[in-house]
Amino acid sequence: MTQSRSFTPSSTVPANQMAATGPGDRTGCPWHTVKAKLREVGLRPTRQRMALGWILFAKGDRHVTAEMLYEEANHAKVPVSLATVYNTLHQFTEVGLLRQVAVDGSKAYFDTNNSEHHHFFIEDQNDLMDIPSSDVVVGTAPMPPEGYEIARIDVVVRLRRKR
Amino acid sequence: MTQSRSFTPSSTVPANQMAATGPGDRTGCPWHTVKAKLREVGLRPTRQRMALGWILFAKGDRHVTAEMLYEEANHAKVPVSLATVYNTLHQFTEVGLLRQVAVDGSKAYFDTNNSEHHHFFIEDQNDLMDIPSSDVVVGTAPMPPEGYEIARIDVVVRLRRKR
DNA sequence: TTACGTGCAAATAATTTGCAGTCCC
DNA sequence: GGGACTGCAAATTATTTGCACGTAA
Numbered sequence: 412m413t414q415s416r417s418f419t420p421s422s423t424v425p426a427n428q429m430a431a432t433g434p435g436d437r438t439g440c441p442w443h444t445v446k447a448k449l450r451e452v453g454l455r456p457t458r459q460r461m462a463l464g465w466i467l468f469a470k471g472d473r474h475v476t477a478e479m480l481y482e483e484a485n486h487a488k489v490p491v492s493l494a495t496v497y498n499t500l501h502q503f504t505e506v507g508l509l510r511q512v513a514v515d516g517s518k519a520y521f522d523t524n525n526s527e528h529h530h531f532f533i534e535d536q537n538d539l540m541d542i543p544s545s546d547v548v549v550g551t552a553p554m555p556p557e558g559y560e561i562a563r564i565d566v567v568v569r570l571r572r573k574r
Numbered sequence: 575m576t577q578s579r580s581f582t583p584s585s586t587v588p589a590n591q592m593a594a595t596g597p598g599d600r601t602g603c604p605w606h607t608v609k610a611k612l613r614e615v616g617l618r619p620t621r622q623r624m625a626l627g628w629i630l631f632a633k634g635d636r637h638v639t640a641e642m643l644y645e646e647a648n649h650a651k652v653p654v655s656l657a658t659v660y661n662t663l664h665q666f667t668e669v670g671l672l673r674q675v676a677v678d679g680s681k682a683y684f685d686t687n688n689s690e691h692h693h694f695f696i697e698d699q700n701d702l703m704d705i706p707s708s709d710v711v712v713g714t715a716p717m718p719p720e721g722y723e724i725a726r727i728d729v730v731v732r733l734r735r736k737r
Numbered sequence: 738t739t740a741c742g743t744g745c746a747a748a749t750a751a752t753t754t755g756c757a758g759t760c761c762c
Numbered sequence: 763g764g765g766a767c768t769g770c771a772a773a774t775t776a777t778t779t780g781c782a783c784g785t786a787a
Contacts, residue, residue, distance in 0.1 A: 455786065457742060477777080492744045497777065513678030513730070517751075517776065531718065534725065548713030549729070553705045555694065559733040562697065566712070566729050567676070570722040618761065620767060640752080655769045660752060680751065680776075 444468075452506035462489040463499050467509070472524040474512065474539040480521075514539060514567055529566035542568065607631075615669035625652040626662050630672070635687040637675065637702040643684075677702060677730055692729035705731065 445464040449456040466483055467473060475483075481496045491499075500521050503509040510525040514532045520539050522530075529542045547566055555561055608627040612619040629646055630636060638646075644659045654662075663684050666672040673688040677695045683702055685693075692705045710729055718724055 455741065457786070459743070490744095494745075494778075495743055498743085511678055513676050515674055515676030515682070517680065517682075519678070519680075519776085529716075531716075531722075533722065540719075542716045546714065546716035549710065550713045551710065553692075553694075553709035553731055555731070555733050556703075558736050559694075559696065560736045562732040562734040564729065564731050566727065568716055568718070568727050569725040570718050571725040573721050573723045618766065620761070622768070653769095657753080657770075658768055661768085682751085 448508065452508065454502060454506065459484075459489070459491045459495055460499055460502075462487070463491065463496065464503075464508075467503075467523050472522070472541055474520050474522050474530075474541075476518045476520055478518070512539065512567075513565065529568070531568050531570055533570045535572055542566075611671065615671065617665060617669065622647075622652070622654045622658055623662055623665075625650070626654065626659065627666070627671075630666075630686050635685070635704055637683050637685050637693075637704075639681045639683055641681070675702060675730075676728065692731065694731050694733055696733045698735055705729075 446456045509521045512520040609619045675683040
């Protein structure tokens with residue numbers, strides 16, 4: 412039932428994300444940008460956090476599971492343990508570098524884009540992708556019950572293959 | 575766990591013996607309505623499916639996890655195994671009697687209301703509730719990528735306690 | 738040096754599955 | 763009676779945790 416097939420690495424990297432890094436940005440390899448990011452949020456820039464941060468943030472918007480990131484890191488000759496991947500993902504999420512997306516699979520997806528936007532979820536392939544922010548309009552925010560305020564609104568548009 | 579709703583078993587009515595009732599539309603104990611529902615979708619109305627269906631549908635819109643339903647059933651003197659609860663929830667979902675809602679916890683929630691509507695999710699309490707269908711407007715449905723069509727749009731409004 | 742990080746493996750938590758026995762039609 | 767259904771316990775899957783060791787500041 413849970414088909415964990417391999418992913419085609421999504422080649423669609425919107426270049427609009429590559430702007431606005433720190434001063435002295437190096438070409439396509441923002442190693443010390445990652446370091447700066449980590450310092451900024453108070454996380455010590457260790458080897459594995461740097462590596463994971465590099466994988467996550469160097470390529471624009473990404474949607475990863477712990478498993479995916481783990482394999483990618485080890486592929487890239489950066490041995491990290493799965494436990495560390497989980498820890499790091501959660502730490503990054505806590506400080507706002509990542510955002511956890513709830514799709515209905517039992518796995519947790521993490522999104523490197525923490526700005527206001529929503530998602531397509533392709534059910535057959537367990538694949539997540541951003542919806543251009545211009546494309547969905549949440550017309551009226553609903554009124555929350557007494558004593559509560561809205562923390563976030565998540566929209567997931569589930570897709571199936573057309574036939 | 576957070577669901578402190580008390581179950582109202584109609585202790586005055588020995589329900590398991592009043593199968594052949596007339597068309598008296600009695601609120602609160604639609605025993606043969608459940609049976610009809612099950613027959614309609616091609617599921618054999620067994621004792622446990624009837625009981626679970628009764629718990630789920632007799633009280634209007636509900637949001638349950640497998641665990642919650644399991645405890646509720648056993649509380650109501652209807653012993654079912656947890657495995658059967660899972661099986662039943664999935665069978666009900668497959669035939670459209672239920673709908674699975676993806677909130678970000680690791681648990682799966684099932685909603686007895688399978689019509690178009692969205693949800694509030696109270697993060698502190700892990701509590702789900704319907705949003706009145708008039709309250710959220712998904713303005714424009716986004717255009718799906720080539721070859722895909724929209725299966726469903728899920729909106730979850732996350733709430734936190736105001737302070 | 739020293740507190741914070743990391744790796745490993747074992748522990749949980751949620752859910753699924755295999756199979757022998759049970760019950761509806 | 764026969765095949766669909768159920769219960770139990772063991773198996774899977776995703777994630778977390780405890781603890782000895784490593785490493786950035």
